[in-house]
Amino acid sequence: MDEAWGAHLPFHPGLPSWAMDAGADVCVTSIHKMGSGLEQGSVFHLQGDLIDPAKLKIRADLLGTTSPSVLIYAGLDGWRRQMALHGRELLGRALDLAAEVRTAVEAIDGLHVNDRADLCGPGLADDVDPLPVVIDVSGLDTTGYRAADWLREHRHLDAHLADHRRISTQLTHADDEETTGALLTALKDLAHAAADLRPAPTVQVPDPAGLRMEQTCLPRDAFFGDTEDIPPADAAGRIAAEMITPYPPGIPAVLPGERLTEPVLRYLCSGVEAGMNLPDATDPGLGTVRVLAASDSAG
Ligand SMILES: Cc1ncc(COP(=O)(O)O)c(C=O)c1O
Structure with missing residues (x-):
């Protein structure tokens, strides 16, 4: 469970209940968000017996650094103490x-x-x-x-x-x-x-159904396939080979393997024009979009 914004929730009854009180088996909180931790101070919480702590550790180790920062640990501990006492x-x-x-x-x-x-x-x-x-x-x-x-x-x-x-x-x-x-x-x-x-540029936001695109192949096949970078004006109908995520809201509008549509491309292009942030796009200015090469396309 993603509890990134909920580090403070356990410490006051006037706040919404946090993931573990709502019955989650495991959650991750970012102490650097609503708490007083230093950046990268995110922690797992684990309860119950559905998730084996040893397996969780092995998987976390795949992503973690081998050089943890003592400052980050001290920040986590300081926050824990501050919340427990005050x-x-x-x-x-x-x-x-x-x-x-x-x-x-x-x-x-x-x-x-x-x-x-x-x-x-x-x-x-x-x-x-x-x-x-x-x-x-x-x-x-x-x-x-x-x-x-x-x-x-x-x-x-x-x-x-x-x-x-x-x-x-x-x-x-x-x-x-x-x-x-x-x-x-x-x-x-x-x-x-x-x-x-005023006047502010208009962002052409599709309705929720218009944001759904057809998944034509596995995301990994598109991501690792032969790709080309083409102008968004030529991209409708092509298969995306990258993830494009307006932040906020931080939810991908485009996933690898999806067939790009005009409404979604218009949304992203008009958004960038207005100031939208696309942190993960190959070209955050959206001069080009990464798609499967025509020869490798799922058709
Ligand atoms: C909902 C959500 N989950 C996860 C993250 C990432 O958390 P972290 O900074 O601990 O990597 C963010 C960061 O903004 C977020 O908003």
């Missing part, structure tokens, strides 16, 4: 602060904070962590990319993530009224400056 108090304060911030952002014209009403329900999430404050800026008639660029350039404030209609701001136990005050002032200024952020 977690409830620190996270309680963070939750109060998050509630205030969410109300204050919602009161800014043109901004909407994604909350339970947007995210929970049948077929949706079961619960929401209030500390990540995800703000829909489409009411300002601009994109999250533009809003994030403006905040960085004019208020020296880095949004955690941005997409075509949202920015995400991340509160943790380390925030206080000073940091949230700076955030709220900057967001009010952003709303006043909205006219400067």
